Amino acid sequence: MTPASSIPDVSPPAQLMDDSYEQEAIPVAASGATAAAAAAAKATSDDVELGGYLMDGNCSPIVMRIYSDVTKFLARGDLDAATNELVASAADAPLVLAIRIIRRLREADLPLEALHVLDAFDAAGRRPEFERGVYAQLFLLLDLLDYTDRLSREWAALDPGTMAHVNASTFRTVLIHFCKRDLLDEAIEVKRAMQSVGYTLARGGHNMFLGACARARRLPEAFEGLAEMAESGVTPDVITFNTLLNTCVRTEQLDAAFQLLDKMRAWGVEADNFTWNVLINGCRRQGLLHKAFALADEMEAQSARSKDGGVTGPDLVTYNTLLAGCARVGDAGRAMEVKRRLEAKGFVANATTYNSLMTACIRSSRLEDAFSIFDEMIARGLKPNREVFCTIINACARAHLVDRAAEVHAMMASSGIAPTSVTYNALLNAHRVVGDVDAALGVLEEMFANGVQPDVVSYSAVVDTLGRACRLADAFALVEDMRLAGVEPNLVTYTSLVAGCVRMGDMPRAEAVFSAIAAAGLKPNVYTYSTLVNGYGRLGQLGRALERLNQMRALGISPPITTYVSLLHSVGRRADESGLALVLSEMRSDKVLLEPMVWDALVAIKASFVEEGKPDVATQLDQVVAALREGGRGRRGSDEGLPASVAAADIQARQQVVRDSEDVASMTPRGPL
Numbered sequence: 001m002t003p004a005s006s007i008p009d010v011s012p013p014a015q016l017m018d019d020s021y022e023q024e025a026i027p028v029a030a031s032g033a034t035a036a037a038a039a040a041a042k043a044t045s046d047d048v049e050l051g052g053y054l055m056d057g058n059c060s061p062i063v064m065r066i067y068s069d070v071t072k073f074l075a076r077g078d079l080d081a082a083t084n085e086l087v088a089s090a091a092d093a094p095l096v097l098a099i100r101i102i103r104r105l106r107e108a109d110l111p112l113e114a115l116h117v118l119d120a121f122d123a124a125g126r127r128p129e130f131e132r133g134v135y136a137q138l139f140l141l142l143d144l145l146d147y148t149d150r151l152s153r154e155w156a157a158l159d160p161g162t163m164a165h166v167n168a169s170t171f172r173t174v175l176i177h178f179c180k181r182d183l184l185d186e187a188i189e190v191k192r193a194m195q196s197v198g199y200t201l202a203r204g205g206h207n208m209f210l211g212a213c214a215r216a217r218r219l220p221e222a223f224e225g226l227a228e229m230a231e232s233g234v235t236p237d238v239i240t241f242n243t244l245l246n247t248c249v250r251t252e253q254l255d256a257a258f259q260l261l262d263k264m265r266a267w268g269v270e271a272d273n274f275t276w277n278v279l280i281n282g283c284r285r286q287g288l289l290h291k292a293f294a295l296a297d298e299m300e301a302q303s304a305r306s307k308d309g310g311v312t313g314p315d316l317v318t319y320n321t322l323l324a325g326c327a328r329v330g331d332a333g334r335a336m337e338v339k340r341r342l343e344a345k346g347f348v349a350n351a352t353t354y355n356s357l358m359t360a361c362i363r364s365s366r367l368e369d370a371f372s373i374f375d376e377m378i379a380r381g382l383k384p385n386r387e388v389f390c391t392i393i394n395a396c397a398r399a400h401l402v403d404r405a406a407e408v409h410a411m412m413a414s415s416g417i418a419p420t421s422v423t424y425n426a427l428l429n430a431h432r433v434v435g436d437v438d439a440a441l442g443v444l445e446e447m448f449a450n451g452v453q454p455d456v457v458s459y460s461a462v463v464d465t466l467g468r469a470c471r472l473a474d475a476f477a478l479v480e481d482m483r484l485a486g487v488e489p490n491l492v493t494y495t496s497l498v499a500g501c502v503r504m505g506d507m508p509r510a511e512a513v514f515s516a517i518a519a520a521g522l523k524p525n526v527y528t529y530s531t532l533v534n535g536y537g538r539l540g541q542l543g544r545a546l547e548r549l550n551q552m553r554a555l556g557i558s559p560p561i562t563t564y565v566s567l568l569h570s571v572g573r574r575a576d577e578s579g580l581a582l583v584l585s586e587m588r589s590d591k592v593l594l595e596p597m598v599w600d601a602l603v604a605i606k607a608s609f610v611e612e613g614k615p616d617v618a619t620q621l622d623q624v625v626a627a628l629r630e631g632g633r634g635r636r637g638s639d640e641g642l643p644a645s646v647a648a649a650d651i652q653a654r655q656q657v658v659r660d661s662e663d664v665a666s667m668t669p670r671g672p673l
Contacts, residue, residue, distance in 0.1 A: 060092075062089075062092045063092060063093070063094060066085070066086070066089045066092060066093045066094075066097070067094070067097060069085050070082045070085050070086055070093075070097060070101070073085060074104070079101075079104055079105065079108060082101060082104075083101055083105065083113060083117060086098060086101050086117060086120075087116065087117060087120040090117075090120040090121045090123070090124040090126065091124040091125070091126070093121075095121065095126070095129060095130070095131070095133075095134055096133075098117055098118070098121055098134070099133050099134065099137055101114075101117055102114040102117055102118065102137050102141070103137075105117070106140075106141070106144075111141050111144040111145050112145060114137070114141050115138075115141045115142070115145065118134070118137065118138055118141070121134075130162075131165060132165050132166055132167045132170070133167075135158075135162075135166055135167075135170055136166075136167055136169060136170045136173075138154065139151060139154070139155070139170050139173050139174055139177075140170075140173055142154065142177075143173050143174075143176075143177045148177070148181055148183070151174065151177060152183075152186060155174055155186075155190070163193060163197065164197050166197075168194075168199045171190060171193070171194045171199055172201065172202075172205055174190050175187055175190040175191060175194070175201070175205060175208075175209065176205065176208050178190060178212075179208045179209050179211065179212040180208070180212075182212055182215050182216060183212075184212050184213060184216045184218060184221065187209055187212055188221065191209065191228075200232040200233075200234070201229075201232075201234070202234065203229075203234050203235070203236075203237060203240070206225060206228075206229045206234060206236075206240065207237075207239050207240055207243060209225050210222050210225050210226070210240060210243040210244060210247070211243050213225060213243075213247055214243050214244075214246050214247040214250060217247065217250050217251050218247075219247050219248065219251050219253060219256070222243075222244055222247045223244070226240070226244060235267075236267070236269065237269060238264075238269055238270065238271065238272050238274075238275065241260060241261075241263075241264045241269055241271075241275065242272070242274045242275055242278060244260055245257050245260055245261070245275060245278045245279065245282075246278050248260065248282070249278055249279075249281060249282035249285065252285070252286070254282045254283065254286055254288075257278075257279060257282055258279070261275070261279065270311070271302065271311060272311055273299075273311055273312060273313075273315055273317070273318070276295060276296070276298075276299040276302075276311070276314075276318065277315075277317050277318055277321060279295055280292045280295045280296060280299075280318060280321050280322065281321050283295065283325070284321055284322070284324055284325035284328070287325075287328065287329065289322075289325045289326065289328075289329060289331065289334075292321070292322060292325050293322065293334075296314050296318055296322060299311060299313060299314055299318065300313050300314055313345075314341075314342075314345070315347070316342065316347045316348075316350070316353075319338055319341065319342040319347065319353070320350075320352050320353055320356065322338050323335055323338050323339075323352075323353060323356035323357060323360070324352075324356050326338065326356065326360045327355075327356040327357075327359035327360040327363065329363075330360060330363030330364045331360060331364070332360045332361045332363075332364035332366045332369060333364075335356065335357050335360035335361070336357070336369075339353070339357060349377075349380075349382075350382070351377075351382065351383075351384055351385045351387070351388055354373055354374070354376075354377045354382070354384070354388060355385075355387055355388045355391055357370075357373045358370045358373050358374060358388070358391050358392060358395065359391055361373065362391070362394070362395045362398065367395055367398065367399045370391075370392065370395045371392070371395070371404075374388075374392045374408075383415060384412075384415070385417070386412070386417050386420065386422070386423060389408060389409070389411075389412040389417065389423060389426075390422060390423055390426045392408050393405045393408050393409060393423070393426035393427055393429075393430060394426050394429065394430075396408065396430055397426065397429045397430035397432075397433050398433070400433060400434055401430075402430045402431060402433075402434050402436060402439070405426075405427055405430035406427065406430075406439075409423065409424075409426075409427045418450075419447075419450065419452060420452060421447070421452055421453065421454060421455045421457070421458055424443060424446075424447050424452060424454075424458060425455075425457045425458055425461060427443055428440055428443050428444075428458060428461040428462060428465075429461055431443065431461075431465060432461045432462075432464055432465045432468070435465060435468045435469055436465070437465050437466055437469045437471060440461065440462045440465040440466075441462065444458065444462055453485075454482075454485070454487070455487060456482070456487050456488070456489070456490050456492075456493065457492075459478060459479075459481075459482040459487060459489075459493065460489070460490065460492045460493040460496055462478060463475045463478055463479060463493055463496045463497065463500075464492075464496035464499070464500075466478065466500065467496050467497065467499050467500025467501075467503065468499075468500070468503070470500070470503055470504055472500050472501065472504050472506070472509075475496070475497060475500050476497065479493065479497065488520075489520070490522070491517065491522045491523075491524070491525060491528070494513055494514075494516065494517045494520070494522065494528070495524075495525070495527050495528045495531060497513045498510050498513050498514060498528060498531050498532065499531045501513060501535075502531055502532070502534065502535035502538070505535075505538070505539060507532075507535055507536065507539065507541075510531075510532060510535055511532075514528065514532065525557070526552070526557050526558070526559070526560060529548055529549075529551065529552045529557060529559075530552075530559065530560060530562070530563040532545075532548045533545045533546075533548045533549050533552075533559070533563050533566075533567070534563065534566045534567075534570075536548065537566055537567045537570035537571075538570055540570070540574055540576070540579075542567070542570075542571065542576070542579045542582060542583070545567060545570075546582070546586060549563070549586065553590075558590075559590065561592050561595050561597055561598070562597075564583065564586070564587050564590075564592055564598065565597055565598065565601045567583045568580070568583055568598070568601040568602065568605060569601060569604070569605060571583055571605075572601075572604070572605025572608045572609070573605075573608060574608075575608045575609050575611070575612035575614055575617075577609070577614060577617050580605075580617070584624070593628055594628060598628065599625050599628055599629060602621050602624060602625050602628075603621075603625060605621070606618040606621050606622070609621070
């Protein structure tokens with residue numbers, strides 16, 4: 001059974017119970033006598049007073065003396081003396097007097113001292129005399145002091161007979177305590193105990209329980225809570241439904257959320273802004289941007305006909321949620337339209353608004369718009385948060401605007417936002433993109449100077465920058481430094497080292513690093529394998545390159561089209577006719593020949609064959625490209641009917657693999673990683 005199908009099919013209570021969290025849990029009155037008994041019990045437990053019987057002849061002289069002394073201290077306003085006298089006489093003092101002192105201590109905001117009074121009576125062997133009023137004070141004090149462990153132990157220690165005499169407010173105190181601390185299993189047990197003794201929760205208590213279900217992402221228990229609520233005669237309100245909707249969204253059960261919306265309407269509960277915003281956020285989380293905007297329009301329509309003003313129409317939360325959806329899919333056009341709409345409504349954009357706008361523009365490759373939005377934010381006197389600064393720094397990195405990235409990073413520091421490893425990593429990425437080694441090393445030194453510990457992302461960015469600059473020895477030295485600092489290299493670090501070795505043409509060392517990846521318990525990814533394939537291709541060792549290519553396939557890793565294009569350029573530079581046929585054959589088997597990037601590569605390498613006196617190969621390439629383009633227009637994904645030269649070369653392929661394997665066998669890794 002799916003969570004969506006488990007929504008309880010119950011009708012709303014016939015009588016609306018308009019109650020709230022502050023109210024007492026409601027005893028279930030099966031008869032007039034039971035109701036009267038419950039009312040009497042409530043009066044006894046909630047308003048205990050010192051009766052005149054304390055002074056009659058039935059009281060012992062000791063009790064009368066304790067009562068007289070404590071009362072005198074209270075009359076003089078000496079609560080400390082009264083408390084000390086009571087604690088000293090705990091073995092004989094009446095419990096009703098203890099409750100009176102405990103209440104005075106609570107009113108004086110001295111809950112710990114109040115608990116000490118109860119502990120003194122317990123230590124004096126008075127626990128068997130505890131009744132509902134005393135237990136009410138005990139659990140209330142444990143709740144106030146946030147003594148969750150002790151509260152749990154005390155509750156678990158109650159025997160069924162004692163629990164039957166615990167009053168409704170105590171049940172509620174314990175239940176709400178567990179709910180607030182997300183101890184859902186314990187809260188469920190308290191609810192069951194309440195039902196066993198004939199109590200039910202008020203609406204506020206039910207809603208608190210549902211909130212705990214939402215935070216625990218336990219939808220079945222939340223739906224059971226809704227059914228119990230309706231069956232006990234308590235009508236769910238908009239807070240109830242909003243809590244359940246939030247649970248559905250958190251558990252990615254959007255269909256169930258919309259079923260709840262239908263039930264909400266059927267029960268006559270009008271949605272408010274929170275209702276719509278939760279649903280819009282659920283659509284955003286699942287990438288349903290069109291549906292999110294449709295809900296915002298429906299929200300606007302309801303605000304126009306709302307009777308009590310429960311829905312005021314889309315607010316800043318709504319618009320920011322829509323913007324986050326636009327940012328996720330990179331829809332800058334729609335994001336800018338949302339910005340116009342929220343400004344027309346009189347809302348003031350905040351840091352979240354601007355960050356989503358910039359992200360949408362960056363993902364749409366509208367970098368200038370992203371920079372303009374950032375400048376507008378500064379001009380309006382808004383203080384960007386750390387997330388905004390990181391977003392714009394990364395945008396500068398993508399645009400190779402390293403100077404501006406450094407300027408924005410300095411602006412962040414001057415605005416009082418302390419740089420973190422995250423912001424430094426964004427700046428390191430900008431230097432990595434342009435290969436500025438000295439600047440990257442300077443950022444690393446600045447991190448140490450400012451007490452910011454570089455993480456694996458920081459080190460990996462600098463290692464990659466060193467590798468791009470062919471400073472391989474420094475790259476390996478930095479990896480040793482990061483280990484000494486307690487930061488273990490990850491797959492990105494190792495892959496950057498592999499790439500650095502490939503740039504230097506040092507394939508034996510690249511293979512040594514590749515072996516170290518497995519030794520570290522990591523799995524090479526598509527980038528690691530592609531780097532090795534490209535390295536062997538550049539050295540003309542096509543057989544070895546294709547061996548790694550086949551390893552990728554065996555592991556279920558699809559070689560990217562850029563890897564094949566790199567191999568085409570490698571064989572083209574050498575005017576290697578047999579190698580070209582071999583690569584084209586592999587590409588055909590992977591069905592990647594119909595990509596326009598492939599056509600461009602084939603056109604680009606023709607000149608090399610002409611220069612090497614192989615015009616017939618250039619002619620065949622023209623035929624291949626023409627056939628591929630025709631196939632791309634007619635049957636995307638099929639390459640039937642191509643020239644025979646594309647499919648040939650099986651014998652040449654085997655011979656090439658043998659030759660390259662013999663070459664590789666003579667290579668041995670030089671030194672440890």
